Amino acid sequence: MSAPIAAPFSRPIRLEGWEFTVSVLVGLGCGVVLLIAVIFLPWWGDNLTLNAARIVSDNLYGAAGALAAPWLWLLPLVTLLAVVLGLWGALKPDYDAVAAAGMALVGLLGLAYFALAAPGANPAQPGLGHRLALLACLGLAGQLALAHPRVITVMGRRRLPWSLPKSAWPVVFLAPPLILYFIWIIAPTVYTIYLSFTDWDSVSAPRFIGLRNYIHLFTRDRNFTESLVNNLRWLVVFITVPTTLGLAMALIFNTEMRGGRWYKVSFYAPLVLSLPVIGLIWAWVYNPRLGLINQFLMQVGVEPLPGWLGDRRLAIWCVIAAAVWRQVGYVMVLYLAGLKNLDPTLLDAAMVDGASRWQLFRFVVLPLLAPVTTIIIVISIIDSLRAFDLVAIMTRGGQSTQVLANFMYMEAFNNYRMGYGAAIAVILFLISLVFIGFYLSRVVKEELEY
Numbered sequence: 001m002s003a004p005i006a007a008p009f010s011r012p013i014r015l016e017g018w019e020f021t022v023s024v025l026v027g028l029g030c031g032v033v034l035l036i037a038v039i040f041l042p043w044w045g046d047n048l049t050l051n052a053a054r055i056v057s058d059n060l061y062g063a064a065g066a067l068a069a070p071w072l073w074l075l076p077l078v079t080l081l082a083v084v085l086g087l088w089g090a091l092k093p094d095y096d097a098v099a100a101a102g103m104a105l106v107g108l109l110g111l112a113y114f115a116l117a118a119p120g121a122n123p124a125q126p127g128l129g130h131r132l133a134l135l136a137c138l139g140l141a142g143q144l145a146l147a148h149p150r151v152i153t154v155m156g157r158r159r160l161p162w163s164l165p166k167s168a169w170p171v172v173f174l175a176p177p178l179i180l181y182f183i184w185i186i187a188p189t190v191y192t193i194y195l196s197f198t199d200w201d202s203v204s205a206p207r208f209i210g211l212r213n214y215i216h217l218f219t220r221d222r223n224f225t226e227s228l229v230n231n232l233r234w235l236v237v238f239i240t241v242p243t244t245l246g247l248a249m250a251l252i253f254n255t256e257m258r259g260g261r262w263y264k265v266s267f268y269a270p271l272v273l274s275l276p277v278i279g280l281i282w283a284w285v286y287n288p289r290l291g292l293i294n295q296f297l298m299q300v301g302v303e304p305l306p307g308w309l310g311d312r313r314l315a316i317w318c319v320i321a322a323a324v325w326r327q328v329g330y331v332m333v334l335y336l337a338g339l340k341n342l343d344p345t346l347l348d349a350a351m352v353d354g355a356s357r358w359q360l361f362r363f364v365v366l367p368l369l370a371p372v373t374t375i376i377i378v379i380s381i382i383d384s385l386r387a388f389d390l391v392a393i394m395t396r397g398g399q400s401t402q403v404l405a406n407f408m409y410m411e412a413f414n415n416y417r418m419g420y421g422a423a424i425a426v427i428l429f430l431i432s433l434v435f436i437g438f439y440l441s442r443v444v445k446e447e448l449e450y
């Protein structure tokens with residue numbers, strides 16, 4: 001009987017004396033550099049919008065005036081393969097040889113672009129992204145040499161200038177995400193705080209005016225007061241209604257009942273829809289002539305029919321109701337997960353002691369769900385403070401429905417008062433920071449207790 005044929009990659013490939021750990025890490029680093037070069041850096045000239053990803057997209061969709069780049073699609077493919085192979089080799093050390101060899105072939109494929117692309121096809125000089133991508137492809141193609149026994153021997157005998165102690169490697173791996181977090185989150189936040197002390201129309205240079213924006217907000221601007229009150233209304237409703245309804249539905253659906261799965265999916269389905277879609281759906285539901293609600297009221301003989309979104313007294317509550325419809329399913333799922341993790345011995349002990357259903361819920365289930373409730377409340381608060389989409393779609397901020405996020409957007413991008421909009425953003429950030437800080441302090445306290 002013939003021996004069975006092994007499936008591809010079913011056994012680790014080992015080469016005597018070769019070590020591929022450094023090779024895989026260098027290849028992964030080249031893949032990340034290639035990703036940055038293709039997406040974020042100028043491919044021709046110094047225009048950041050003229051990057052490789054944009055050129056490939058323009059060629060794919062036949063955009064007018066697109067630069068001809070018939071072979072440039074190779075580089076996004078090379079980038080994807082390099083990152084995937086690098087992660088595979090790093091997470092699966094038994095197959096690092098295959099990953100390193102694959103990255104070398106992928107690097108040669110990337111170099112094929114630079115060989116096939118006709119020089120001078122574009123009028124501008126190659127940009128930073130073009131040059132960096134070439135270096136990354138060379139690194140991918142040549143990283144396999146770092147695994148050769150002779151190179152390993154030299155590296156072992158002589159401490160290279162760029163070699164790092166083991167204690168420094170966590171910093172090396174944490175540095176890229178921390179740098180990106182600083183660039184995309186911390187730096188814009190600090191700059192927004194600076195802009196809040198200026199008068200800037202996004203065209204001329206910002207002019208420092210001190211606390212004038214904040215003084216005007218708290219003393220003269222009625223729109224700010226109205227927006228803040230609407231956010232507080234949204235916050236109170238979001239803490240109470242979705243939490244109560246979600247817990248009630250979780251308790252019902254946690255039992256074995258006919259069609260329970262279908263009901264769970266039905267209540268969770270609104271969360272899958274995007275907020276603009278939900279806004280359009282509920283704008284139609286509230287339509288005074290053709291809407292679902294007024295059609296029903298007309299059939300039962302209610303007169304006069306409410307204007308809903310056209311009524312200044314009802315509009316904000318109508319928008320909040322649409323948001324609650326989406327939030328209830330999310331809260332239900334979180335509570336269902338919490339109920340599934342309850343210790344059944346505690347529930348059985350309470351029932352043996354003669355506890356009624358209400359006592360079981362009040363003194364056993366509800367205290368055990370306290371961590372889940374804390375998370376739900378904090379998430380609900382944050383969601384209520386960053387409300388924007390539904391107001392923008394359903395009322396565009398009219399009929400006294402404006403919230404802080406919409407007010408900030410209108411002042412910054414419609415009225416070109418960037419400094420004033422930045423001041424509103426800072427206030428919204430500080431309000432959110434209070435609740436987030438409270439939640440983080442609770443989490444840290446619980447971790448220290450354990």
